[in-house]
Amino acid sequence: MFFINRKIDAHLKQFMKLNIKNKIPVIILIKSNTNKIKSKVLSSNGKIKWEYENISAISCELSPMSIDALTEYPEVSFICYDYKGNLCLTNAHKIMGTNIINVYGLTGKNIGIGLIDTGVYPHPDLINKRNTIAYFKDLINGFDKPYDDNGHGTFLSGCIAANKYTTNIEGIAPDSSIYMIKAFDTTGKGFLSDVVKGIDILISMSSNTNLRIITLPFEFDISPIINPLELIIKTAISKNIIVVAAAGNNGPQSFSINCPGNIEEVITVGGAECSGNIKSCKVASYSGRGPTTNKITKPDVVMLSSNITSLSSDTTYLPGKSSHIASFYTIKSGTSIAAAFVAAYCAIMLEKTPTLTPKDMKSVVCLSTISLGENKYSQGKGLVTFT
CATH class of the missing domain: 3.40.50.200 (Peptidase S8/S53 domain)
Incomplete structure (x- = not known):
């Protein structure tokens, strides 16, 4: 169910509820097949910010619906909000x-x-x-x-x-x-x-x-x-x-x-x-x-x-x-x-x-x-x- 998925950071879920139409900055942690997930991000009108060499992950901006949809892929292990420190x-x-x-x-x-x-x-x-x-x-x-x-x-x-x-x-x-x-x-x-x-x-x-x-x-x-x-x-x-x-x-x-x-x-x-x-x-x-x-x-x-x-x-x-x-x-x-x-x-x-x-x-x-x-x-x- 939308917003309930356990692959989504709990803090991110709150932003998804408040920003139904706006894109949200996230970090996607990937188990395998990074190219496939990158392709899905781009086909969802997402914008990739960084690819990482030493961990399997990408950072990007996605709509709440696209975030939720990506969690259905077994290649995705977790999606984290891009926090500010x-x-x-x-x-x-x-x-x-x-x-x-x-x-x-x-x-x-x-x-x-x-x-x-x-x-x-x-x-x-x-x-x-x-x-x-x-x-x-x-x-x-x-x-x-x-x-x-x-x-x-x-x-x-x-x-x-x-x-x-x-x-x-x-x-x-x-x-x-x-x-x-x-x-x-x-x-x-x-x-x-x-x-x-x-x-x-x-x-x-x-x-x-x-x-x-x-x-x-x-x-x-x-x-x-x-x-x-x-x-x-x-x-x-x-x-x-x-x-x-x-x-x-x-x-x-x-x-x-x-x-x-x-x-x-x-x-x-x-x-x-x-x-x-x-x-x-x-x-x-x-x-x-x-x-x-x-x-x-x-x-x-x-x-x-x-x-x-x-x-x-x-x-x-x-x-x-x-x-x-x-x-x-x-x-x-x-x-x-x-x-x-x-x-x-x-x-x-x-x-x-x-x-x-x-x-x-x-x-x-x-x-x-x-x-x-x-x-x-x-x-x-x-x-x-x-x-």
Whole structure:
């Protein structure tokens, strides 16, 4: 019966009831014969947005009747709504830069870190001493050179790989390389289909580049029966890529960690704030708390995330145009910062021991902590340290 089919995401059913005549963005997960399903989409006047290389799926726009009709095909396993996600960063309320001392003397050399974000501005601290931007792909507007019309991706890139060109601010892994996928727009919103495509691209690149880590500084409040984001993330991990995700900014209540931070195999990072030394550190009030709805203990660890100084962006800049940045630096807070720091930490650990698997790295990160005296659903194993 129409709208009752179990192959349809429950959230999608609500949109189908409200949009009988309008096309709806969806992701179709396919068991077999992708070409047949693509043909059916096109013959239903659907528009295909993305095809994926590393999971059997396509994203497209379809009418409710066409969605319902497609579920009758045995080749279709599930149809998921194309949700919008949010970045995990906020403006700071006071100025307090934080320097993290890397006692290992490692710099992340020859390690690539993928970021699914708002883009990256060609900031002097990222390109003048050494061009840390190894790759840029724009899934929103189609530009072929780096830019950032929001600033979030540039800020995190600075946390990872800033190189002290204009001042004394340096990322945790200044010799690492940034592989940036722009899947979030100027408002900090991004479609699930674009995020999955971004991870798909990075997985395909990993076999012939130095890309070893993917950072996911966002959250989707979704729980479909079959989750395409979870599928692509687990595919990445199966191909020996370390995945680091933010715990989100929905704390302090329990069960406030959304996808992808609620996936067991990823390294989920909550946020911490300090007023001077480690003894003063505590889990940030906004940091997402576990457990997850399927009773997984999350986050895995916490990292500094409040009132952090990093790189700013000229959000009006577009490739080929002149740039007029007002200030090279800004101060922000959020668990996406914590995730970026831990991703950079993973890079220096990989520089030291390149054979570490995602499972090994998760163990290393969890062991590199000190307890803040809070419960495991707030701090995980504790605060990641570099000592």
